[in-house]
Amino acid sequence: MPETIELPQGCPKVKSFSNFAPTEQKLPEMKKCRACQQPIADAAARCPHCGAAVIEETILCPACGEENSLYASACVSCGTRFFAGDPEPGIDDDIFGNASLDALQREVAKRFETAFRKRLEEEHSPVLHPRYYERLQQSGFQGNLNFRIEQLATEVSALGADFRTKAVKKLLERNFEELLDYFIIRFCADLNETNYPEAILRYHGKSLDQIDLRRMILDYLDLEVEDLSWYDDFVAMPAGKLRNAADNFLFPKKDEKLFLIVNTAILGNCKNGFAMTSKCLYWKTELEPAQRVFYHKLEEVKRDDKWITINGIFFHASTSIDLKMIRLLKRLRV
Template sequence: MKICANCQTSLPPEARFCHQCGALQLSSLKPATATPDWDWEAPLVQQAFARFQERLNERVACEQDEAQLPQYQERLYESNYRETVQRRLLQWEESLTISPHETEQQRHLHELRHLCDDLLDFFFIIHCADVNKIVLPQVLLRYQQLPVEEIDLGEMALAFLDFEHEEERLYTDFVKMPVNKIRNAGKAFLFPEREEKIWFICDQSLLGNAKKGFAMTEKALYWKSGLQAAQRVYYHKLFALSKEKEWLLINELYFNASPSLNTKMIWLLRRLSRLLRADL
């Protein structure tokens, strides 16, 4: 037997998730891939483009179909988007003030990570719509450069998740939502703080009683899947976000809505964490 580090429940040795709280068991985590050291004395654009390609590989594997990676790489050259990427990376390099301080250097690398993600967002949506396994609406690009003060985050969440093309039961008007469903969601998985604004509740229960599903508020994602305990992750406390097979690991906690919603949730949480200054 082994013990879940999150809730202390006894588990069989082969358990990958805790059946009580849903936490991923650390022994089942894949070894982290080492990131090559950055050399501030070497050509920066060349290193930055290598980082861009690494990020492309990561995101295709996480968000789309890893088997399609050669098509994405080929499209990068066919579309001439490679030249656009290199121009933007050159602009990033020219804007740098190289400092010996590690904190400043890390800030530059975080900026590079964000730039690569912005470039890849555009690449996936505009140049790879026919390659993508999961359809991504162009409206997502509207939020790229806007500061958080100019964004209605609840509206953005609904735009990213694009429920109009999903089959889920969604509630955004809680006056019209049946009282018993609101009560069930509140008992099962939705535990907001007083005055915490709820954006929506997605009912994924087989009986339509809202005892399972997920909800998003101005502060956090709340959910309950299968026999697992209810979970909550605050956007500003996100530290890990990945896909394993057909489900997501959010702060190492199991989440599974649907293949398309899982991918769109990755995009949404990455944007929310960035807007709310989490390091992801």
């Protein structure tokens, strides 16, 4: 007999609440969106948070464990390539330069993937890397890329098909930088953390001796959209600010042409900031000593948390300027 609760006379007797187990409601199964990592219903065809398509059949990356399309050629998270069989011997092992054009194309494609991964690691937030990989695979850029890889393979062949030579390395580095610029600017504007100016693309295919360097620096940094004060007319620049810059971080040689000065000082007095000349970048940040790097001595420029490093030295103006500065300095280095 079920337990009863004694109620005042005249009230009906009811079963004890201890005999009523709550009905268990089964929640829909959830999984994480591979693009934005937000929870989504297991049966969803598209993520309601970021709009990414949900892959039905997947393969797991052996390097990082990320889910990928069954037909993906590389991992959307870490860039690891998926091979149907054993990878072919490295092109660099062919010391006689007898590699076929198809083999050269595969090698150029592999090196582009490495360059793409390096670009993301050095310049873009890790949180966004999967979305850049996905955009590369799904955008119209893929057709342009395949065509350019075929062209580059032919050019590499004409140079002797030896990827170890300086000429081939320079050819690929310059072209990969330009291809990635085009992809990032034209196809990834909604993913980028700064608005990379279209003007960057004007300088593709040109050597530094064919370029108006002052104009290129201004085009890359696009300072007119930034909140910081800057000067490229030093006659009109307040004399006190010019003197503060010269006293604190700007020490150009006589043969250098001064192109611009950007003030980053909190008080607006130009005791902190950066300046660019025809040969060198000078800068000083709060509580840090003055620094300089000549363009011909640029070795490594990369993002590091909320700032960037130039040859391992701390630099920070603003997030937007920092990211555009990476692009500019790498262009000056190529």
